Amino acid sequence: MDDSEDERYRAPALDKGLDILELLAGVDGGLTQAEIAKKLDRSPNEFYRMLDRLVRRGYVTRLDGDRYSLTLKLFGLAQLHAPVRRLVSYATPVMRELAETSQQANQLVVFDRGSAVVIAQQEAPNYWGISIRVGSHISLFDTGSGHVLLAFRSQEERQMMISEHVRSTDKAAQPAEFFARLDQVRDRGYEMMASLQTAGVYNLSTPVLGPDGRAIAALTIPYITLVNAANAPDITLTIQLLQGAATRLSRLAGSDVPQSS
Structure with a gap:
């Protein structure tokens, strides 16, 4: 599949969620919403709903109120x-x-x-x-x-x-x-x-x-x-x-x- 085909079938929300999961998989101790946004070079507001859904579905957990970390659900x-x-x-x-x-x-x-x-x-x-x-x-x-x-x-x-x-x-x-x-x-x-x-x-x-x-x-x-x-x-x-x-x-x-x- 060439680049144009790849862009045609993009799913931005899914990409955003996978970006978060892949980022957190390589971090010990979790990250804040602002840190996630900075590392992914995006606005913090873009991730609020996605993080909320990942927490509610059990893929991500909140540590100490403001840090996000992967759970073992994927495992x-x-x-x-x-x-x-x-x-x-x-x-x-x-x-x-x-x-x-x-x-x-x-x-x-x-x-x-x-x-x-x-x-x-x-x-x-x-x-x-x-x-x-x-x-x-x-x-x-x-x-x-x-x-x-x-x-x-x-x-x-x-x-x-x-x-x-x-x-x-x-x-x-x-x-x-x-x-x-x-x-x-x-x-x-x-x-x-x-x-x-x-x-x-x-x-x-x-x-x-x-x-x-x-x-x-x-x-x-x-x-x-x-x-x-x-x-x-x-x-x-x-x-x-x-x-x-x-x-x-x-x-x-x-x-x-x-x-x-």
Whole structure:
């Protein structure tokens, strides 16, 4: 398409909105309306309505009253497209093998528009196991998957994810100790916590990392003690099996994490 054709099919309002999104994507800490206008060499009044619509649609958020920053909505939309389908297709045989070796159910969880969402689930091979329905929305604050999705993100991304979660669930923001817990999870490489939803269950969760080292998903086992199962792995060995499976998925996703032992 030549320049004349390009001009013929211009959509000025759409161009303006995309200019804002592309600008904010490359800025940490957000920009004021005046700063946006200056960087795009336009009048501040031109952007008022567009910024208002982007905020109302959830693509942009206001920080401290007068600064605008991207939310993770675009990230969430991308998660629902082909990359997630590919991730599920890669994950299915790995998750099936993990269920067989651990004798436990497992699930794959991603962040999407304020919630942790189960995108794949593998049942335990034997009679007993804890299953969570694909499509279920679970909490970022009181689940192993939620902790891992937050822990393996930057501080700014954590805050945006939490802000979206609070808005979508009406849950209260978390105290400082919660962020210390996330740092511990990151240092340890996995989360292990008693389930706050089901007695006798331990959430074991570890990240699936992308090429940039950030969590694109959490692989989680809701671990239950199998009393009568022969040769069932204990919780320590189960964590090792879980980490090995997550490492395989991370490498399939393009991460250069070393192979787990």
